[in-house]
Amino acid sequence: MSLPEEELNIDGVKTRMEVAYGAGDGDEDAKAIVAKSEAHVGTLFEQTYRPWDGELGPRWVRNYAIFRHHVYGLFRGTGHRHYHPMVKLTIFVILLYSLLPVLMLFLASLSTDGFMSDLFSRLWGINRYNLWGQVLGYFPRNLCCWPMLTALVVGGMISDDRKFGTSAIYFSRPVTRTDYTVMKYISVAVVLGFVIVLSYFVYYTSAIVFNGEGWAYLVDTLPMFLGGLIAGILVVITYTSIGLALSSISQSRFFAAIAFLGVIYGTKLLALLIESQFDTSILYVLSPYDSLAHIGQWLLGIEPNYDHPLAFSLVSMLLYNASAIALLTFRVGTLEVTRE
Amino acid sequence: MSQKTPAVVVDQVSKWYDQVIGLNDVSLAIDGGVTGVLGPNGAGKSTLFKLLMGRLKPSQGSVKLFGEDPWVNPSPYRRIGYVCETERMYDWMTALDFVSTLARLHGMTREEATARAEHVLDFVGLSDVQNKEIGKYSKGMRQRVKIAHALVHDPDLIILDEPLHGCDPIARTSIMSVIRELGTQGKTVLVSSHILEEIERITEQIVILNEGRLLALGNLHAIRGLLDKHPHRILLTCEDPRKLARRFIVENPVYGVRFPNEGQLEIQTNDLSAAHSILPRVITDSGVLVESIDNPDDNLEALLGYLIGGSS
Numbered sequence: 001m002s003l004p005e006e007e008l009n010i011d012g013v014k015t016r017m018e019v020a021y022g023a024g025d026g027d028e029d030a031k032a033i034v035a036k037s038e039a040h041v042g043t044l045f046e047q048t049y050r051p052w053d054g055e056l057g058p059r060w061v062r063n064y065a066i067f068r069h070h071v072y073g074l075f076r077g078t079g080h081r082h083y084h085p086m087v088k089l090t091i092f093v094i095l096l097y098s099l100l101p102v103l104m105l106f107l108a109s110l111s112t113d114g115f116m117s118d119l120f121s122r123l124w125g126i127n128r129y130n131l132w133g134q135v136l137g138y139f140p141r142n143l144c145c146w147p148m149l150t151a152l153v154v155g156g157m158i159s160d161d162r163k164f165g166t167s168a169i170y171f172s173r174p175v176t177r178t179d180y181t182v183m184k185y186i187s188v189a190v191v192l193g194f195v196i197v198l199s200y201f202v203y204y205t206s207a208i209v210f211n212g213e214g215w216a217y218l219v220d221t222l223p224m225f226l227g228g229l230i231a232g233i234l235v236v237i238t239y240t241s242i243g244l245a246l247s248s249i250s251q252s253r254f255f256a257a258i259a260f261l262g263v264i265y266g267t268k269l270l271a272l273l274i275e276s277q278f279d280t281s282i283l284y285v286l287s288p289y290d291s292l293a294h295i296g297q298w299l300l301g302i303e304p305n306y307d308h309p310l311a312f313s314l315v316s317m318l319l320y321n322a323s324a325i326a327l328l329t330f331r332v333g334t335l336e337v338t339r340e
Numbered sequence: 341m342s343q344k345t346p347a348v349v350v351d352q353v354s355k356w357y358d359q360v361i362g363l364n365d366v367s368l369a370i371d372g373g374v375t376g377v378l379g380p381n382g383a384g385k386s387t388l389f390k391l392l393m394g395r396l397k398p399s400q401g402s403v404k405l406f407g408e409d410p411w412v413n414p415s416p417y418r419r420i421g422y423v424c425e426t427e428r429m430y431d432w433m434t435a436l437d438f439v440s441t442l443a444r445l446h447g448m449t450r451e452e453a454t455a456r457a458e459h460v461l462d463f464v465g466l467s468d469v470q471n472k473e474i475g476k477y478s479k480g481m482r483q484r485v486k487i488a489h490a491l492v493h494d495p496d497l498i499i500l501d502e503p504l505h506g507c508d509p510i511a512r513t514s515i516m517s518v519i520r521e522l523g524t525q526g527k528t529v530l531v532s533s534h535i536l537e538e539i540e541r542i543t544e545q546i547v548i549l550n551e552g553r554l555l556a557l558g559n560l561h562a563i564r565g566l567l568d569k570h571p572h573r574i575l576l577t578c579e580d581p582r583k584l585a586r587r588f589i590v591e592n593p594v595y596g597v598r599f600p601n602e603g604q605l606e607i608q609t610n611d612l613s614a615a616h617s618i619l620p621r622v623i624t625d626s627g628v629l630v631e632s633i634d635n636p637d638d639n640l641e642a643l644l645g646y647l648i649g650g651s652s
Contacts, residue, residue, distance in 0.1 A: 048463070049463050049491070049521055049522060049525055052456055052459075052493070052494035053494075054456075056418055056447045056448065056493065057446075057448060059447075061447040061449075062445055062447045069441060078432070078433065079433065079441065082432045164428045164431075165428040166429065168422075169424070170445070171395060171414070172393055172424070172490075173442065173445040173446060174415055174446065175417075175445060176414050335394075335395050335396075338395050
């Protein structure tokens with residue numbers, strides 16, 4: 001039997017519960033929690049599926065979506081690839097540190113003292129050694145900055161997809177394996193390039209601006225600059241290849257990052273120990289950093305500090321890149337990167 | 341006249357992992373409506389879905405989605421939505437960000453992706469929490485996010501691997517109504533589940549796998565009808581089962597009766613529809629009051645029991 005309308009209306013008039021309590025036998029002050037009128041307010045989700053008749057964008061739009069997902073995460077808090085705030089801070093500090101010579105150049109340009117000006121110029125001015133050092137100097141650039149930067153950026157690039165199961169989601173989209181690999185590669189290379197190559201570029205151009213150099217200076221130094229630029233690009237390519245290959249075989253960003261640092265520092269340390277004991281630099285061909293440094297010295301036309309021929313370092317760098325890219329493409333090509 | 345290509349064609353596909361056979365010479369074609377993929381653990385359901393999604397290469401045979409091999413060419417994925425078994429997602433993202441990010445992998449613009457993500461999240465009943473981080477969602481909500489991202493580009497074929505796994509009854513009901521709605525809209529939906537009753541509530545169209553082999557494909561009742569060696573049973577709860585049994589035993593489609601419990605009569609027949617057609621007349625003529633009529637073995641659980649029991 002349904003209740004009368006006035007008994008159902010619990011907003012303002014007596015409810016059934018109030019009637020039951022208010023029997024007048026001494027419990028007039030008794031209180032009961034009764035349903036409020038809001039109980040009648042409900043939400044009905046409209047579970048009606050509406051088809052979409054828009055046009056899906058071309059391949060480059062999809063690829064750009066992969067790229068921005070990885071790169072924008074460094075600048076924005078949500079909606080993109082997650083980078084821990086400490087990672088972002090470290091990358092920012094490395095960027096600032098790599099731009100430090102620009103500040104020193106500026107201070108040097110203010111000096112009118114001939115001796116001090118010469119000293120500053122030797123220390124921070126544009127010359128073959130300083131250009132090489134900006135990209136390939138071991139301390140602090142290749143001991144503290146670039147490998148750390150690469151490890152932080154590349155560590156989770158593929159391993160996070162495996163960890164979170166999202167690589168399977170990628171490949172349930174019209175994303176080819178080539179697109180996936182190339183866009184991951186470009187994303188890492190752009191971030192590394194932004195710090196390594198851009199800081200090098202800013203360093204060179206700011207020297208021209210601060211010292212008011214002219215065309216003659218530009219013509220004199222441009223070949224050196226280009227040599228260093230190629231060396232910088234080779235650093236970005238080699239570190240990206242090795243880092244991504246290691247990320248593709250791991251399920252945690254920590255392993256990939258540590259493995260990358262292990263490759264860079266471990267091979268360097270091993271070669272250093274052998275050199276100190278046997279006075280031969282041949283084992284430096286095992287070190288990706290030293291191979292790059294050797295090639296960089298040749299590109300910038302400075303005296304090499306390695307005994308072995310340049311060809312060995314060149315082959316070593318090519319082999320490192322080829323084997324890393326082969327491993328990466330194998331892992332993506334067989335979709336091993338989707339196995340959780 | 342050109343013939344429409346079926347959404348899914350699996351042609352004599354086998355997949356083995358070293359010595360272990362994941363899928364053994366399976367052939368099937370599916371197009372339109374909801375199809376349940378059933379089988380015990382290790383039956384080959386996930387292997388089948390991974391082959392369909394191009395995550396595994398068949399050791400033998402061919403897989404075609406809308407006429408294309410997904411291992412070689414990912415273009416069919418423009419028309420496919422996939423809900424994988426894994427529950428892990430980008431926990432730091434909001435559902436709206438997650439779904440719109442994946443929409444952009446289909447080439448949608450930012451505005452299109454956001455509008456479409458909002459719609460599908462509303463469709464799966466998550467519009468009120470769409471700006472909450474996925475990490476704070478319950479299991480059922482996470483399953484619905486997965487369904488939302490699979491639907492965001494309006495696919496024609498939707499593959500759902502265990503979408504009801506770990507969901508509470510309310511989430512299950514909600515997800516099932518979503519699946520049914522998609523089926524009625526003419527989309528091809530493949531759904532795997534261990535929860536047979538719920539598959540039964542979604543669809544009667546089923547694929548049964550066991551130990552990597554295809555055991556049955558088609559309508560649940562039609563498959564049941566084909567199992568001649570397992571007679572159908574009709575269970576009647578009534579006040580005088582023996583009186584009723586005397587009436588039934590002389591009828592042609594009935595070949596046996598049993599009294600499993602007090603007040604119950606079990607009729608055994610090889611022709612279920614013929615037996616049902618005589619039921620009203622016989623009950624009326626007998627004058628016995630019948631409380632309930634049930635077909636205890638014309639359901640998915642019994643069917644799976646017969647098929648898988650028979651195959652092992």
